[in-house]
Amino acid sequence: MINATDRKIIQALQGGLPLVPAPYAAVASELGMDEDLLMYHLAEMKARGVIRRIAAAPNHYKLGMTSNGMTVWDVADNRVAELGALVGALPFVTHCYERPRALPDWRYNLFAMVHGADRDEVEDKRAEITAILGDACRAKDILYSTRILKKTGLRLKAKG
Amino acid sequence: MTPMDSTDRAILNRMQEDLPLTAHPFAVVADELGISESDLLARLERMKTDRVVTRFGPFFDAAAMGGAFCLCAMAVPEGDFETVLTKVNAHPEVAHNYERTHRLNMWFVLATETPDGIAAAAEAIEGETGFKVWQFPKLQEFFIGFRVAA
Numbered sequence: 001m002i003n004a005t006d007r008k009i010i011q012a013l014q015g016g017l018p019l020v021p022a023p024y025a026a027v028a029s030e031l032g033m034d035e036d037l038l039m040y041h042l043a044e045m046k047a048r049g050v051i052r053r054i055a056a057a058p059n060h061y062k063l064g065m066t067s068n069g070m071t072v073w074d075v076a077d078n079r080v081a082e083l084g085a086l087v088g089a090l091p092f093v094t095h096c097y098e099r100p101r102a103l104p105d106w107r108y109n110l111f112a113m114v115h116g117a118d119r120d121e122v123e124d125k126r127a128e129i130t131a132i133l134g135d136a137c138r139a140k141d142i143l144y145s146t147r148i149l150k151k152t153g154l155r156l157k158a159k160g
Numbered sequence: 161m162t163p164m165d166s167t168d169r170a171i172l173n174r175m176q177e178d179l180p181l182t183a184h185p186f187a188v189v190a191d192e193l194g195i196s197e198s199d200l201l202a203r204l205e206r207m208k209t210d211r212v213v214t215r216f217g218p219f220f221d222a223a224a225m226g227g228a229f230c231l232c233a234m235a236v237p238e239g240d241f242e243t244v245l246t247k248v249n250a251h252p253e254v255a256h257n258y259e260r261t262h263r264l265n266m267w268f269v270l271a272t273e274t275p276d277g278i279a280a281a282a283e284a285i286e287g288e289t290g291f292k293v294w295q296f297p298k299l300q301e302f303f304i305g306f307r308v309a310a
Contacts, residue, residue, distance in 0.1 A: 001225065002226065010218075010225075013218050014217070015217070017216055017218070019216065020201070021197060025183065046181070051219065052221050053178040054181075055175060055176050055177060055178060056172065056215070056216045057213065057216070057219075058214070062161065062211055062212045063212065080300075081300065085302050087302065096302040097300065098300035099296040102296075106264070106294065109299075111231075143261055143262045144261045145259065145267075146261060147259040149259055150254055150257035
């Protein structure tokens with residue numbers, strides 16, 4: 001959970017951290033807060049996992065990774081934990097989750113995001129996943145992204 | 161866009177990792193990379209302007225704040241797509257949205273401050289658009305490999 005101070009800090013930072021030599025001091029002064037106190041709250045939110053990391057979000061497209069495929073797999077329930085861990089550890093998989101099926105329309109329970117310079121590269125990587133899953137995989141599909149429709153990240157409402 | 165040189169790539173790889181929580185964090189990273197703080201900041205600023213970096217700052221976990229994230233999908237007929245898109249994107253809870261090659265052709269992430277917020281936002285979208293919102297919450301996360309080798 002977050003308190004009122006955390007919320008103020010999150011709101012000040014959701015647009016990003018200023019690219020200046022002393023960024024925390026800059027944000028602290030904007031909030032009318034001590035730099036040390038701000039850093040204490042940030043450390044505390046990191047310890048609790050509210051902040052995962054303070055880092056850059058790269059744009060895959062601008063880096064030439066123009067092909068993005070959400071690979072989806074129907075994996076036997078009793079093997080999904082073990083196999084999901086293997087798939088998630090692949091260097092080219094950026095996100096990997098077990099999610100619920102929505103039968104009968106959607107039978108896939110393992111999702112792994114794969115990026116590549118083109119669809120051929122994504123297919124090569126997908127073949128590696130196919131090999132790892134072996135017989136435990138009963139069906140598979142891939143959903144390529146054709147357009148980014150929105151990308152803003154979390155936005156807290158102004159009021160707490 | 162300015163072409164990326166090897167220093168830019170080293171910066172982008174390093175900056176996908178955590179920034180230290182000290183008074184002059186960019187000086188620390190610049191030291192690691194063997195460049196000056198001002199060079200690092202100028203290059204980061206340029207990468208933001210060029211949209212190579214879409215954002216620099218904290219990554220928040222809505223679940224750890226007591227809220228929730230949920231991947232959702234909709235099957236939207238082509239002729240309705242833009243109208244539905246406008247309605248879906250108007251919700252501040254929609255954090256990311258991608259068009260994908262499948263009958264379920266619109267995939268978005270709902271991020272809400274309370275677990276109940278997911279169902280409420282999904283219902284609101286269904287009501288406004290007349291199309292079902294499929295919910296695929298994560299049951300298990302295997303790895304967040306977020307880093308892209310630049």
